[in-house]
Amino acid sequence: MxxxxxxxxxxxxxxxxxxxxxxxxxxxxxxxxxxxxxxxxxxxxxxxxxxxxxxxxxxxxxxxxxxxASLDHNQMAELYAVRTELEGLAARLAARHATEEEVLVLQEMVEADRALLDDPAALARANRRFHTQIHLASHNRFLVQQLDLVHRSMALMATTSLAAQGRGAVALREHAKIVDAIRRRDEAGASTALRDHISVAFVTRLKLDSMARDEA
CATH class of the missing domain: 1.10.10.10 (Winged helix-like DNA-binding domain superfamily/Winged helix DNA-binding domain)
Incomplete structure (x- = not known):
């Protein structure tokens, strides 16, 4: 039917x-x-x-x-390398171009997401919305298109790094730091904060994958 x-x-x-x-x-x-x-x-x-x-x-x-499709170790490393560079650029441009309303939305997202710490799946969806909002705040359509493709490929990972013990709370603190830099129009600080955020997420995912191999 x-x-x-x-x-x-x-x-x-x-x-x-x-x-x-x-x-x-x-x-x-x-x-x-x-x-x-x-x-x-x-x-x-x-x-x-x-x-x-x-x-x-x-x-x-x-x-x-x-x-x-699934991603092997090298493909995952390649994806994170590209994501780090593009996300860092998006944060830099958001610090330059985001409207006050867009900054307010980012701040409200961080606060609202605290209620999702016990639900990794819901937090992962909220995390995607947060990053997408930063992409849009960059006001660069070509960058948004490339990041959209990167984030589609992220769906090929079997688990979210936010499922790791304690990662959700740490990620939200990192989100707050990113938003604060964007609010202050600190382009370098916003880029560094977002790049660091992606780096920690990658390390967490590598650890999760290592434990999964041990259990296999």
Whole structure:
């Protein structure tokens, strides 16, 4: 049974959202007919969406099947290297261009997210919203486009670094430091604070991956 409500939505956005929220995880096989039924979309736009996602390296081939891609150690390091540079630039530009209203929204996000410390999944979603808000506050459309692609690729990681014990509280303190620098129009400070934030997140993820290998 198809859903008229979903039938009007973009198949690419629907599949991407399902990957981003963990409905489909790295290694999961995506079947065209199953996706069409799940989302209430005809198979043609589903096929086109899968091709687009494969081109973006979010899906990969396993024989004749398409599966959600996963990142090996080197790919993850490469992704974090690019993310660090682009996020640092976004923070620098946000300190230069953000409106007072945008700064206020960032401050309110940090305060509101404190209520999510016991829910890593919800905190991870809030974290994405926070970073996206900084990207938008940079007022550079080309940078926003590149960061959007980077953050889509982040969905290929099986777990969030915010799931690590104590990481959520530390991350929010880091967020507050970033916002404070943006508020003070400290471009170098904002860039450094955000780059440091990404670096700590990367170290945390490496530790999580190491423990997962030990348990395997």
């Amino acid at each position: 198809t859903s008229p409500r979903n039938g009007q939505k973009d198949a690419y956005a629907l599949i991407l959202e399902a990957i981003d929220t963990g409905t489909y995880r790295p290694g999961d096989r995506l079947v065209e007919s199953d996706l069409a039924e799940r989302f209430g979309v005809s198979r043609t736009p589903i096929r086109e969406a899968l091709q687009r996602l494969e081109t973006q390296s979010l899906l990969t081939r396993d024989g004749r099947s398409l599966i959600v």
